[in-house]
Amino acid sequence: MLKRTPLHELHANEGARMVPFAGFEMPVQYTSILAEHRSVREAAGLFDVSHMGRFRICGPGALTSVQRALSNDASRLAAGQCQYSLLLTQTGGIADDLFVYSPRGTEDEIALVVNAANAAKDYHMLGLCLTDAEMTDETGLTAMVAVQGPRAAALVQGLADVDLGTIRLHRFATITVAGVRAVTSRTGYTGEDGFEITTAAEDGPVLWTALRRAGAMPCGLGARDVLRLEAAYPLWGHEISEETLPADVGLERYCAATKDYVGREAHEDYLAAGPRMSLVGLRMKSKRIARDGDGIRLSGADLGSVTSGGYSPVHGAGVALAHVANPSRIRCTERAAELVGAEVTCVSGRVEIPAEVVQLPFYRRRKLAS
């Protein structure tokens, strides 16, 4: 039985094509992936992200418990600040990537947003780290939407009761949007400016409808994947998984050196020894597109494999993220830098696709004048 988000009927009314995703019935596209992608890069796109896991940890030991469970240093978070972090296994593998929120900058309350696909696993793993704290799964009690694009801020501002200029990147606040109480964070997964907004489940439809009426274009998971690929954001199960350690993909900067956490020793030992792989970006040189799992060869020898591949509308060509061998066991960023410009061959079935290693990200938004 697939779960449905609080916004399900709205997607059905818009004629969205629905697919199963992480146990939920989710919209994959409304009109066309390219049109939806364009709306995010040029205007404002609207995503239902209610499927993502939302947990709240409360009690005197909330921050301490989170510090023990996750790799990044959450004690640095000010009130209304959030950070990217990793949940590692004992052997340093990435069990999930997530965001950590500190509502009041205190020790007694931390909120987390995790990947839908790992929500049950994460809840269990986090639960093992709780001392003097209790965790509530708020996923089913809430709805969450993302408004992303250069016009997202202006669009949400028209519905908001505070000056959104006060909510800067990786900050959040509880405000009123479209008349409903909305935890609003300047975060996202598209590489554009924008907000993610969480409301009570029953308020979700009101919020979505207001954002649609204000001009945000509905976008599904198909467009979401193209956007995050261009921004070179890792997708769990592809660039990161329990088989990758943070140093394999250049995420060591999200592992704090100042505190103890699950997987710390494994991570630090591996970082010191040097990762065996690295993460690079590829751009196709023919019109063919390398896809997940395709092999990559450099000068006839195996180099690695594609972890995510697809079409980049910004480049008008296929792009791919890939794990590559790192025989000298140097830092991920150094390995990537030494490979930039290399001409490689992606092997897709019987087809060979010429490609070039390029700098990441594939797309970086223009900084708006502030």
Next chain:
Amino acid sequence: MEFPGDLHYTKSHEWLKVEGDEGTVGITAYAASNLGDIVFVDLPEPGSSFAKDGVFGTIESVKTVAELYMPVGGEIIEINEALADAPETPNQDPYGDGWICRIRIANPAEVDELLSQKDYVPLTEG
């Protein structure tokens, strides 16, 4: 979704319009819809020949890649050059401007093995 009655269909969702001993080939609205936004149609040079069910080309869409199978054996006599600049045309007009190639049919008896509209439609449901 439309499936014109005057076309022949394959189980792999190509259509064939027979015009004497030649024909026009394309993909059905169902195929185009499943593929999503087409970004590249890779076709062979005119003059090449393929057997029935042979792979004669590839379609790259945003989310996937799919092979094109010959409805009947024959020689490619013309490819739709407009697809080079407008690969998304089969998404918009799969039976008209989105035609993919024209062929000379090698063995007309193979046309009888194709599906009629009536037999094809159930393949697009469920």
